[in-house]
Amino acid sequence: MTDASINASTAPAQADEAGFGDYFALLKPRVMSLVVFTALVGLLAAPVPVHPIVGFCAILFIAIGGGASGALNMWWDADIDRVMKRTKRRPIPSGKVDEGEALALGLALSGLSVIMLGLATNWFAGAFLAFTIFFYVVVYTMWLKRTTPQNIVIGGAAGAFPPVIGWVAATGSMTLEPWLMFALTFMWTPPHFWALALFMRSDYDDAGVPMLTVTHGRRATRTHILIYTVLLAVLAIGTGFSGIGGPVYLAVALVLNALFLRGAWQISRRTEADSEADNFKVERSFFKLSLLYLFLHFGAILVEALLKPYGLGGWS
C-alpha cells in the first residue's frame, strides 16, 4: 500500500474518527458508576472478609460486564438513539463508531468480564453476571423496551442486580439481604425514569418507545409515580430493620423517603398546565432527588457495614 492510498482510504474518516474516549463512552460510564457503587456496597455489606485485590477485581469485572451490556444496548438501539435528543450525541448516532464495532466490543467484554469474575471470585457470581447481561440486552433491550409500557419496571431489574452479584462474589451464597438491596433499586427505577419521561416529553414519543407517558397518558404516569414511591418507601424503611440496616440507615431512610413521598404527591396533584407554567420544576427536582435518594440509601448501608467491626453498625 502506498502513502497516497493510505491517505485516500483514511481521509474521509478523519473528521469523525473515534478516539479512545468514544469507545469508553459506549460502556455508559455514568451507568457504570452506579453499578460500581452498588456492587461495592453489596460486596462490603456481606458478612465475609474479602481480600482487597480480589474485591477490586470483582468490582472491576462487574463494572466491565455492566459496560459491555451498555455497548450492546447502544448497538441494538442505534436507530432510537439517532432520533432522541438525549442520545443523539452517543458514539454510534454521531457517526464516530460503527454499529459492528460496538457489537464486537460488547460481546468481547461480556465474555471477558464473566470469565474473569468467575476466576477471581466464584462461578456463581460469574453466572449471575452472565444472566444480568443477558437480562439487560435480550430481555430488556431487544424484547421489552419496544413492546410494553412496563419496560422500565422489568428492565429495572437488570440495573438492580449488581449489589446481589457483589454479595455473591464475597460469600458464594445467597440470603435475604442482597435481595433487599435488589428490591430497593428495582422499585426506585420506575419513578426515577417516569419523572424523566415527564419532562423529556417528546423524546420517547418521537422514538416510538412505548413509555407509560405515551401509552397510558401523562396523568396515569403521575399516579404510577406516586404508587411506586409509596411501595418504595415501605420497602426502604423496612430494610432499616434487616441485617443490613441500623440506626444510621433508618435515619437517612426516614428523611429521604419523607422528601421523596412529598415530591411524588406533588407530581400526582399537578396538571400539565401547572408543569408547563414552571417548566416542570417539581418533576425536575424529583428526578434530581431520586439520584441522591439511591446514592444515600446505599451509602448508609455501606456506613452500617463499615461500623460493624467497631461494634457500632446494625442493631446489635
Added chain:
Amino acid sequence: MSLRKSHELHQRRFSRNLGVGLTLAAFIVIIFGLTVVKVSGTDFGMATQEVQN
C-alpha cells in the same frame, strides 16, 4: 518511505493506541496481582497437599 518516519495516521491515532496500550498494561498488572493473591491464599492449599502426599 522510511519505517522510522511517523505517518500522519500514527499521530491521529496516538491517543487511541495509547489508551489501548495502557489498558492492556493495567490488565496485566491486575491479573498478576490476582494470581499472587490466589496462589498465596488457601485456594490452592488442597492441591499442594495432595501433591505432597
